[in-house]
Amino acid sequence: MTDNRWTRVGRHPYNTRQHKAKGVRTPGGTLKAQRIYKSTKGPKCGDCKSPLPGIKHFRSSKYHATKKRERTVSRAYGGAVCASCVKARIMRAFLLEEQKAVKKVLAERAGK
Numbered sequence: 001m002t003d004n005r006w007t008r009v010g011r012h013p014y015n016t017r018q019h020k021a022k023g024v025r026t027p028g029g030t031l032k033a034q035r036i037y038k039s040t041k042g043p044k045c046g047d048c049k050s051p052l053p054g055i056k057h058f059r060s061s062k063y064h065a066t067k068k069r070e071r072t073v074s075r076a077y078g079g080a081v082c083a084s085c086v087k088a089r090i091m092r093a094f095l096l097e098e099q100k101a102v103k104k105v106l107a108e109r110a111g112k
Helices: 060-065 083-111
Strands: 019-026 031-036
Touching: none
Parallel strands: none
Antiparallel strands: 019 031
16 A cells, blocks of 8 residues: 655745645655646736736746747737727727818818
């Protein structure tokens, strides 16, 4: 019968949020401690603060080791702002330009 006890690795004896561990059985049948790392919430949209789809959740220090396609989305503001907020920005800019053009046309008509 195998032993179901295992000891924590390292000199930190407490099972805190930062130092979680669980017992994992090895192919040899012994129980060893396996470190459980904290999961991140992932990047958020700069405007609406919703989670950005299509971007992997890593710790900040791990992003430099990942590929660029895992860090961004191939779109304007990809990886910083969500698609709906980009669409709203484009619409807002377009409508402002249209409004300026309409004002210019009305001013020309009034000047005649």
